[in-house]
Amino acid sequence: MKKTQSIVSKRRDKILEYLKTNETISTNELAERLQISPLTLRRDLQALDEEGLIIRYYGGAKLLNNADTDIDNKNIIEEKDINLKRNLKKNCIAKYAADLIQDGDTIFINSSSTALLILKYLDSKRVNVVTNNGKVLQSTIGPNIELVLTGGQVYERKQSLVGEFATYILSKITADKCFLGVSGIASDSGISTSVLQETLINHEMINRCSGPVYILSDSSKVGRHHNFSSGDINEITHLITDCDIEQKEIKNFEDKGINVTTIDYTKSID
Incomplete structure (x- = not known):
């Protein structure tokens, strides 16, 4: 179990490193670089998002830096809200x-x-x-x-x-x-x-x-x-x-x- 957690932790650290050197990156590109499945990547991004380290948006992700004052981040957050609303509609239907x-x-x-x-x-x-x-x-x-x-x-x-x-x-x-x-x-x-x-x-x-x-x-x-x-x-x-x-x-x-x-x-x- 500890070994598995260590692998996951290292993989998520790599994701953060990529986002530090690349302002934004598409999920498809990131999955290819890490040589992992898109499903595994989505889980990692979801976990990092919940920790408040990144912002996910449709088709990609971005490192979270002063989102309240950064106009670009604000736009991404707004897009994220739109996606959340769309997903809520889908689930209700x-x-x-x-x-x-x-x-x-x-x-x-x-x-x-x-x-x-x-x-x-x-x-x-x-x-x-x-x-x-x-x-x-x-x-x-x-x-x-x-x-x-x-x-x-x-x-x-x-x-x-x-x-x-x-x-x-x-x-x-x-x-x-x-x-x-x-x-x-x-x-x-x-x-x-x-x-x-x-x-x-x-x-x-x-x-x-x-x-x-x-x-x-x-x-x-x-x-x-x-x-x-x-x-x-x-x-x-x-x-x-x-x-x-x-x-x-x-x-x-x-x-x-x-x-x-x-x-x-x-x-x-x-």
Whole structure:
């Protein structure tokens, strides 16, 4: 145990040394330099952040020096607050979605980070989870969850599984419920993604779902259309979003027959 603690301590000292000589550094670059996994690095950065030694922000980290008077640090802190708020919204949406799942359900989850968080809140439910989300292998999965990965070509940036093989596997499965995260959703153009290769996967999940199709999206993505269409608006049944959504957007979706649920993320998650 002492040896393990010593290794961790030395590794975190190296991180601090890098940040002393480099004003900022990306997490990908730092992981490569230290020859450790991104997951291990995230844990180290989280620990150093909690000790008040660094400031984490999206995609990187910076040494903490007089943050109250340093304008650059202040901007990073503000960005950190935005990310914390975004993560809170994601968790609240995912927790609500998990409550909709019953024992014995077979569900589809796509490459969305919000949809993946559903697993965190399933507790002891017996659920068959079918996903193309490679990050599921890094998630904590309950003992009663039967996990099926589609297989297929790995799209590295999102660690998602795509291609003909993944689509073929989905074509052999019928799900009770479908939970999709999106890059954008608009009442006049449907759902969209930033990754062309994922459009067929998302649409196949919709086609192979015998029950409700839930779109999980924070309000910043509502009313937006991203690069590539994944499904028409009439192919989805529910939108679960946060309470910052504009009322006119709610009406636009409800006029199209979409059931809209808004989550008050200001309340604590149980």
